[in-house]
Amino acid sequence: MGTFGYDGNARGATPWERMTPLGIQWGNSPKVVFAETCAGPGGPCSREKLTEQWINEQAVKDLASPPLNFDHLGYGGRLAxxxxxANASCMGCHQTAGFPMVPILPEFSPNGALLKLDAGRRPGVAQSFRMMYYGNVASGAVFSDTQLYSSDYSLQLSMSLQNFISVRCDNTAQQPDAxxxxxxxxIEWSKVQRKSIGDLLTFGSPAADGAPIRSNE
Ligand code: HEC
Known part of the structure; x- marks a missing residue:
């Protein structure tokens, strides 16, 4: 995945020619946790260990002074x-693409709220959970076992499917045979998902008195 930025000071007769490549990312560098790249939430960050991307370091310098800015670096210095x-990465978000949709950022997931994730203020916490989003999912593979189909890194396609399904499967608006x-x-998917959560709650960790946790259905 790659991206360009406009550099008004660059050589080139037309605006298109002044578009400057900013970076390319072909992987998330899954083993590199936040503490290995950044000194703290506000940086500074070193991108040396992020070997599965190329950042145009000249553009980082050239675009540093206002009104230009080089604001496409995301989590731990990954390309976004x-x-x-600004706390995500191209691959991090896009590798979740599939149907049904799942949260595209650790912050957006239910466990993210439970773990009180906040990439702006506390990017270094809960690495074992957060780094799930900075692994590498191959194109064509789903990100989560709750997904039925991959949309091959296309989030536009997963959102389209989600919209299509919400309209076309609405039984108040559609004749069943339509x-x-x-x-x-x-419908079967939602049943098995509910059952699997129910099973987790019933046979998961024991409650305080030693009894299994039961779901309140
Ligand atoms: C915070 C999550 C996030 C990050 C980071 C991100 N994207 Fe996206 N991207 C999306 C979403 C969501 C859509 C779909 C938006 C829509 O359809 O309205 C999208 C759409 C796109 C599309 C349109 C094609 C498609 O269906 O996915 C391209 C191309 C794309 N992004 C490239 C990139 C590149 C290159 C980067 C990194 C430089 C990047 N994105 C970073 C979330 C992200």
Whole structure:
């Protein structure tokens, strides 16, 4: 995944020619935790250990003074888009692409709230959970076992599927026979997902008195 930024001071007759490559990322450098790249939440960060990307270091310097800015570095110095969450990475978000959609950032997941993740203020905590998002999922593979289909890094496609399904599977708006076959599959999907959470709660960690935790259905 790669991205460009506009550098008004660059050589080039047209604006297109003044677009400067900012970086390319082909992996998340999964073993490099936050403490290995950044001294603290506000940096400074060294990108040397992030070997699965190339950052245009000249552009980092050239775009440093306002009104230009080089704001496309994300979590721990990984490449992220100029319009994307500054604490994420291209691959981190895009490798979650699939259907049904799952949270695209650790902060957005239910466990992220439980772990009180805050990449702005405390990017170094809960690495074992957070680094799940900075592993490398191969294209065509799903990110989570709750997903049925990969959309091959395309988040636009996963959002489109999500929208299509919410409209076409709505049984108040559609005649049952007008619904696509995937709607029936999703009803089964929601049952097995509920069951698996139920099983986890029932047979997971024992409660205080030694009894299994039971879900309050
Ligand atoms: C914070 C998460 C996040 C980050 C980081 C991110 N993206 Fe995205 N990207 C998205 C989402 C969500 C969409 C879909 C938006 C929509 O359809 O409205 C998207 C859409 C895209 C698309 C359109 C194609 C598609 O279907 O996915 C491209 C291309 C893309 N991003 C490239 C990049 C590149 C290159 C980077 C890094 C420089 C990057 N993105 C970083 C979340 C992210």
């Amino acid at each position: 888009g100029p319009v994307d969450n 619904r696509p076959a995937v709607c029936a599959e999703l």
